[in-house]
Amino acid sequence: MPLFVVRVWLPDRPGALGAVASRIGSVRADVVGIDILERGAGRAVDELTIDIEDPQHVDLLIKEIGQVDGVDVEHVRPARAVLGDRAVEALDLAAAIASATDREELIDEVVSGTAALFGADWVAAVSMARPPAVVSSVGDDLPSAEWMAAFAFGAASGADTEPSGVSPRAATGGGVVIGELACASLGESVDHGPDGLELLLSRRDLPLREVERSLLERLSSLARTRLAALPSATVPSATVPSADA
Incomplete structure (x- = not known):
């Protein structure tokens, strides 16, 4: 039925x-x-x-x-075609995070897993480097990386308004709809600058409640710990020509 x-x-x-x-x-x-x-x-x-x-x-x-x-x-x-228990799904995602051995795969897993768990319209991992950049995302019509970075900075500083002077619609050139937003830190990273990586989640028409935000923070905390334990990506060194070349 x-x-x-x-x-x-x-x-x-x-x-x-x-x-x-x-x-x-x-x-x-x-x-x-x-x-x-x-x-x-x-x-x-x-x-x-x-x-x-x-x-x-x-x-x-x-x-x-x-x-x-x-x-x-x-x-x-x-409901989704396959009925799942949110607690079980959260545990499955936590297990995938804890067992990850590659940073990029871990970030992708966090993004796709949280999108499915919360029924989000979009989720993005945003590098807070200068300039900011979207490292991984799920969903369509994301705001610009600059807008999301400004929102994450405002959330971390306790601001409760959208970033001033940066319109998500203007930044993307499309009809982006900003719904209920949540933001969680994925921690500092050599790969993504001293300000690290932020996870942003948007869900239209349905507010994120206290239990959901708490669950998002706990999963992000686990991801921060795991990311800190994994080696950072390395840039290949340039090849030095030999004297005989």
Whole structure:
């Protein structure tokens, strides 16, 4: 049966989730997965993976969930073709990071793995050297490397605004849409200048919650440790002609 992921806000009190599950069952659907994304101020944000018999009933499903007092549906999306457990997927990515033996492959693994894990529209590893450069990326319509580097610098310094004077649309020449952004350091690197490497992730229409940002930081921390342990890329030395040449 088709799977859908429904993100809901609900009261953080006993019985609230049970009431939601009861409404879901009323449209012949089952909850097959739950992710608790955030809790605080008497509210919780959960993602429910729901197996529904008839996809034509999704609108009815949302209406039924909304009938529960204090519950709001934030977002609904089809689940991936293969249902996976986010915790297992995160562990798989962590294992791949820990066992990596090549810096470039490790960076590519972090970029592609985080894109899949968070359902991101795009992810990029950006060298903070002068000038900045995109080292690895997944997705389309990325902002320019300069814009992403400026955003990463602002995030590290505690700024909460977009980089001034540098438009992502103007920089790329296209219709780039900047969605919810997250940034994490991959550490200093001989390969990428003294300011190192930054990982940026964007996901439109669906805010990144506290648990997701925490998971991203933990995976990035593991990647920083592994990158620091791997040898840096070396530049081949120039060939010196022999005296007989």
